[in-house]
Amino acid sequence: MDPSTESRIPELGDVNLALLVSLVAGEHCIFSTVVESVKNLQEEIRVSCERTFGIQPAVIECTSKTTVDEFNESLLVEVDDEFEDASERRDGTKLPTFEFDLSPPADRTPGRFESIGNTLDDRRIADIVIATGLDTAEESVQVQAFELLRSRRIFTRASMHLAPKDLLFVVILSRPTARLSRHLNDMFCMSHVHMDEDGLPYTDGVIQKHDAPTLQLKDLSYLRELAANVSLTAEMAQYLHNVVIFMRNSRYVKGGVTAAATRNFRVLSMALAPLHGLTYVPPSLVALAARKVYLHRLVLATSQNEKSLLWGSDPEAIEELLDGVTVEDVIEDVLGSVETPL
CATH class of the missing domain: 3.40.50.300 (P-loop containing nucleotide triphosphate hydrolases)
Structure with a gap:
């Protein structure tokens, strides 16, 4: 730069x-x-x-x-x-x-x-x-x-x-x-x-x-030219994909993990690199991009539509589990669940 x-x-x-x-x-x-x-x-x-x-x-x-x-x-x-x-x-x-x-x-x-x-x-x-x-x-x-x-x-x-x-x-x-x-x-x-x-x-x-x-x-x-030429390795692309999958499958998430969000996630991860003086995307920038892309998108599950209710979970237990959970908490939970590439 x-x-x-x-x-x-x-x-x-x-x-x-x-x-x-x-x-x-x-x-x-x-x-x-x-x-x-x-x-x-x-x-x-x-x-x-x-x-x-x-x-x-x-x-x-x-x-x-x-x-x-x-x-x-x-x-x-x-x-x-x-x-x-x-x-x-x-x-x-x-x-x-x-x-x-x-x-x-x-x-x-x-x-x-x-x-x-x-x-x-x-x-x-x-x-x-x-x-x-x-x-x-x-x-x-x-x-x-x-x-x-x-x-x-x-x-x-x-x-x-x-x-x-x-x-x-x-x-x-x-x-x-x-x-x-x-x-x-x-x-x-x-x-x-x-x-x-x-x-x-x-x-x-x-x-x-x-x-x-x-x-x-x-x-x-x-x-912009630097961002377009940022290197995204196969391991990092897989990590990004895993974050999306874990986000979509999280029991706390009802919706908001859209195709547009996935595209934006990749674009933002690459755009952040040159601003940090990097020519590649490290896991830390993927995590930062996830916090920015999904903060306004995620729709949290409730005790009426949480996924495990389909398998007989107790609604009262689910309500207690979801009490106080925020979008920020869900994003951090997902990022902590996905294995970070070395």
Whole structure:
């Protein structure tokens, strides 16, 4: 790895590192934190996109009253030719950010969109979309988000818009226990839980603008190239496969070990290697990837559907066994059960 790039990675905070992993892997990410810190986390991610990565974000604040039209409109930003080379925007000038508060307006007229019906809409989908509270939005809005990530395009009343090649969709949950709809949730490769004690360097003022560690587009491209060429030996591929099988067969797990999760598991394991200065995938990175990939996916069994009930287990004993078990506990139990290659 380029020494200058490698030296900047340890300077990044947990939020920046999660964004970097997502950008290198080319996959989407879910963030969560305590309710009181959601707004601060949103601001930290927004500033990180601008100052650390020089990428233009669109910030969306969803509510239960957000409509599909409002969601679509909020994804779009004006085309800025000067922003095409984001690495050149390091002169201290303010990067354009687009924020949308999707709370219902005081009054809404039926002809709201009629004025753009016959005009050419040359806006584009933002390179990074930060959606706060998407879990509170109606199912139709979450379906639209799913279609964007699946087909990489949206249709507005005026035009069709294609998503950027390296689109990154970041969701900040409204509360730590919230979940997206099942199919949308499976579109996100990894999740990251931000703890208050980890701090928010930009929001807290710990890092000043001129001191911010920066990673240019060429650095991200270089890291992606390294990740694509990481060596995954047959033994490590078997270890990764065993983790998936043990996860699926765990008595604590009801669901969530999907085909998409398995693909993301492999991709993330390889994407983590260059960030640690490695050209191969060791067992420790597979374990780290498992903690990130399955944290938001696993659906835990209950005393009504635990597997051993089919063979006559006592429901009361099962309820006592499952009491207090968390997703983190299950992941650690599985990782401890799988034999690690030497």
